[in-house]
Amino acid sequence: xxxxxxxxxxxxxxxxxxxxxxxxxxxxxxxxxxxxxxxxxxxxxxxxxxxxxxxxxxxxxxxxxxxxxxxxxxxxxxxxxxxxxxxxxxxxxxxxxxxxxxxxxxxxxxxxxxxxxxxxxxxxxxxxxxxxxxxxxxxxxxxxxxxxxxxxxxxxxxxxxxxxxx
Amino acid sequence: xxxxxxxxxxxxxxxxxxxxxxxxxxxxxxxxxxxxxxxxxxxxxxxxxxxxxxxxxxxxxxxxxxxxxxxxxxxxxxxxxxxxxxxxxxxxxxxxxxxxxxxxxxxxxxxxxxxxxxxxxxxxxxxxxxxxxxxxxxxxxxxxxxxxxxxxxxxxxxxxxxxxxxxxxxxxxxxxxxxxx
Numbered sequence: 001x002x003x004x005x006x007x008x009x010x011x012x013x014x015x016x017x018x019x020x021x022x023x024x025x026x027x028x029x030x031x032x033x034x035x036x037x038x039x040x041x042x043x044x045x046x047x048x049x050x051x052x053x054x055x056x057x058x059x060x061x062x063x064x065x066x067x068x069x070x071x072x073x074x075x076x077x078x079x080x081x082x083x084x085x086x087x088x089x090x091x092x093x094x095x096x097x098x099x100x101x102x103x104x105x106x107x108x109x110x111x112x113x114x115x116x117x118x119x120x121x122x123x124x125x126x127x128x129x130x131x132x133x134x135x136x137x138x139x140x141x142x143x144x145x146x147x148x149x150x151x152x153x154x155x156x157x158x159x160x161x162x163x164x165x166x
Numbered sequence: 167x168x169x170x171x172x173x174x175x176x177x178x179x180x181x182x183x184x185x186x187x188x189x190x191x192x193x194x195x196x197x198x199x200x201x202x203x204x205x206x207x208x209x210x211x212x213x214x215x216x217x218x219x220x221x222x223x224x225x226x227x228x229x230x231x232x233x234x235x236x237x238x239x240x241x242x243x244x245x246x247x248x249x250x251x252x253x254x255x256x257x258x259x260x261x262x263x264x265x266x267x268x269x270x271x272x273x274x275x276x277x278x279x280x281x282x283x284x285x286x287x288x289x290x291x292x293x294x295x296x297x298x299x300x301x302x303x304x305x306x307x308x309x310x311x312x313x314x315x316x317x318x319x320x321x322x323x324x325x326x327x328x329x330x331x332x333x334x335x336x337x338x339x340x341x342x343x344x345x346x347x
Binding site: 007008009010011012013014016017018020021023024028038041042043045046049050053081082083084108 | 178179180181182183184185186188189190191192193195196200214217218221222225253254255256279282283300
């Protein structure tokens with residue numbers, strides 16, 4: 001039920017499930033970009049649902065309307081609900097007013113995946129990027145979120161230019 | 167987390183059951199989109215579960231050195247219900263419905279975390295989708311890793327999930343050297 005929450009499962013169970021999903025995505029993909037897209041689409045499914053649950057539980061069903069507000073909400077509340085801790089850093093890109101970076105030293109989903117050498121840019125945090133994108137989308141902030149290797153993993157959040165910043 | 171006080175059995179890290187449940191849900195959705203036939207999806211879930219089970223068996227045995235070697239189905243069921251399922255799914259389970267000289271039994275999993283926040287459309291169930299088949303597959307995989315061949319199927323039953331397990335044989339041939347006692 002929605003009100004219960006706080007139930008927990010063993011991280012190993014998630015680890016093996018997630019690695020099966022990565023393997024499945026990999027088997028059905030030609031390129032690394034395809035794998036990223038697939039993982040992100042799995043993540044989005046999770047994100048849409050999680051957004052409702054978290055806003056209901058933690059915010060009394062009031063959603064954020066300020067850009068900075070929703071970003072902080074993701075960094076702290078969402079991250080705590082999903083991974084049990086806050087994300088490490090939130091930064092705004094110097095070059096581009098519409099780009100924000102959410103930085104996490106070691107994302108949970110990457111701790112148990114060893115990336116093959118020939119797919120060096122593969123980052124399974126694309127799954128988490130999908131979650132973030134879906135949450136921002138649900139809160140009516142159109143954006144594109146991608147995961148990159150940059151002092152750990154950085155989720156690069158590229159907002160639509162039509163959005164008022166700050 | 168501050169002091170390592172909670173290092174009891176298993177000594178394992180926990181994570182949000184909701185993230186787990188929703189992640190599994192998105193996998194099933196993707197499989198349904200890719201395969202279209204719900205029966206085929208059930209088979210895929212079983213395969214994935216099998217792969218997961220073989221790896222979880224290693225994890226389980228490494229972290230629970232106190233679990234004895236099983237010699238019959240009653241013991242297998244006991245370890246599954248008392249140790250493995252609470253450890254990996256964080257919920258309780260009971261064995262029942264023993265038939266065929268203890269070679270066939272049912273494990274009832276209460277509050278299956280995979281079913282939290284999930285409603286499976288009845289038409290998919292009718293067409294042969296077994297939503298929690300991944301658990302049955304994992305049990306089959308884990309037992310095969312310790313040389314027991316079983317058949318396992320999952321059934322939803324209102325609030326609970328039932329896993330029907332039928333013991334087939336002991337896999338003697340591929341016992342690695344040094345494992346025999």
